[in-house]
Amino acid sequence: MSKVTCDMAMSLDGFVAGPNQSLENPLGEGAKECLHRWMFEEPERHTAVLEGITAAGAFIMGRNMFGPGRGAWDLDWSGWWGEEPPYHAPVFVLTRHPREPLTMKGGTTFFFVTDGIEAAMARAREAAGDSDVAVAGGAETVNQYLAAGLIDELRLHIAPVILGGGERLLDNLGSITLEPVGDPSGTSLVAHLTYRVIR
Amino acid sequence: MSKVTCDMAMSLDGFVAGPNQSLENPLGEGAKECLHRWMFEEPERHTAVLEGITAAGAFIMGRNMFGPGRGAWDLDWSGWWGEEPPYHAPVFVLTRHPREPLTMKGGTTFFFVTDGIEAAMARAREAAGDSDVAVAGGAETVNQYLAAGLIDELRLHIAPVILGGGERLLDNLGSITLEPVGDPSGTSLVAHLTYRVIR
Numbered sequence: 596m597s598k599v600t601c602d603m604a605m606s607l608d609g610f611v612a613g614p615n616q617s618l619e620n621p622l623g624e625g626a627k628e629c630l631h632r633w634m635f636e637e638p639e640r641h642t643a644v645l646e647g648i649t650a651a652g653a654f655i656m657g658r659n660m661f662g663p664g665r666g667a668w669d670l671d672w673s674g675w676w677g678e679e680p681p682y683h684a685p686v687f688v689l690t691r692h693p694r695e696p697l698t699m700k701g702g703t704t705f706f707f708v709t710d711g712i713e714a715a716m717a718r719a720r721e722a723a724g725d726s727d728v729a730v731a732g733g734a735e736t737v738n739q740y741l742a743a744g745l746i747d748e749l750r751l752h753i754a755p756v757i758l759g760g761g762e763r764l765l766d767n768l769g770s771i772t773l774e775p776v777g778d779p780s781g782t783s784l785v786a787h788l789t790y791r792v793i794r
Numbered sequence: 795m796s797k798v799t800c801d802m803a804m805s806l807d808g809f810v811a812g813p814n815q816s817l818e819n820p821l822g823e824g825a826k827e828c829l830h831r832w833m834f835e836e837p838e839r840h841t842a843v844l845e846g847i848t849a850a851g852a853f854i855m856g857r858n859m860f861g862p863g864r865g866a867w868d869l870d871w872s873g874w875w876g877e878e879p880p881y882h883a884p885v886f887v888l889t890r891h892p893r894e895p896l897t898m899k900g901g902t903t904f905f906f907v908t909d910g911i912e913a914a915m916a917r918a919r920e921a922a923g924d925s926d927v928a929v930a931g932g933a934e935t936v937n938q939y940l941a942a943g944l945i946d947e948l949r950l951h952i953a954p955v956i957l958g959g960g961e962r963l964l965d966n967l968g969s970i971t972l973e974p975v976g977d978p979s980g981t982s983l984v985a986h987l988t989y990r991v992i993r
Contacts, residue, residue, distance in 0.1 A: 607950070607964060608964040753985075755972045755987075756972065757970060759967065759968075768958065773956065775954045775982035777982065778980060779985035782978075783975075784974070
């Protein structure tokens with residue numbers, strides 16, 4: 596049966612982005628160089644993990660992950676990822692500002708959902724069919740879905756860095772229980788920890 | 795050469811004790827059952843880790859780890875650990891309230907240090923001789939020693955639990971760098987992560 600997954604690269608002190616996010620520095624200060632080193636420097640040692648991150652049939656993300664803008668849309672903005680984003684699937688972007696769908700190269704279409712996280716999940720599930728749905732981030736979006744009991748499998752990728760501030764994951768979740776799936780794995784650049792989420 | 799170590803059992807959201815610590819519940823709500831399960835349920839799978847925790851020749855702890863009292867001493871209080879504490883070595887307790895040393899069975903003596911974390915470290919180093927010094931906790935004490943650059947090796951033992959509040963480790967550290975020592979290890983009950991701390 597398909598499930599809802601969530602892969603997050605996190606610092607040891609619990610942040611998924613550093614302080615002062617901006618157009619020039621979308622992950623905030625200090626984060627870009629540290630949180631994802633394992634992906635770029637040793638991808639061959641994390642093949643299964645990387646395949647798991649991109650395997651979903653549909654993705655959900657918060658507006659702040661889609662772009663730096665707030666309020667009314669700048670229609671020239673089409674995401675951080677260039678003409679061919681790495682999703683290759685429908686991506687549902689949570690926002691309070693309606694916008695027409697945006698079709699990119701390579702199979703990615705951004706749909707803008709204005710009626711909340713449950714509606715976005717319903718649309719993503721329908722789009723994904725028998726495939727998994729992935730909640731892609733950022734922290735606030737993931738925290739909301741975890742608190743609502745709508746994520747089945749949380750996969751944390753903990754990097755050996757202390758950011759000291761930024762966007763905190765695993766915050767304001769209420770009472771949720773995590774059941775480990777397998778033992779920790781990884782390398783000196785990252786610890787992979789996978790949990791079934793029970794609410 | 796001997797070093798200063800620090801072993802801490804931590805929740806996934808970064809707490810080493812839950813909210814509302816008390817005499818009845820020294821680790822706060824929810825923490826006791828979760829953070830240390832691996833120690834009690836499967837000690838044989840963590841032999842080297844457990845030996846590392848108790849190997850030091852001297853220990854340092856904050857007053858709140860020694861007992862629930864604040865302010866002037868209740869001289870009847872001799873720690874949480876009964877007649878024979880598990881340290882079997884000198885333990886230096888940070889406090890602003892002077893107290894005579896307290897000798898327990900099995901080689902543990904509690905010394906009460908009123909002149910700060912550096913003085914306590916100097917005394918612990920001298921007492922340990924060629925052995926390591928361990929900073930035993932709690933969160934505030936460890937954070938102070940990390941921020942001061944006085945811990946050489948940080949060994950985190952991350953349990954699959956979200957506490958949602960309590961005593962937060964890795965907070966207010968300023969700029970410190972962690973260099974992983976080996977790959978992650980552990981079981982479904984705990985991820986062991988070891989870092990050299992560089993300041």
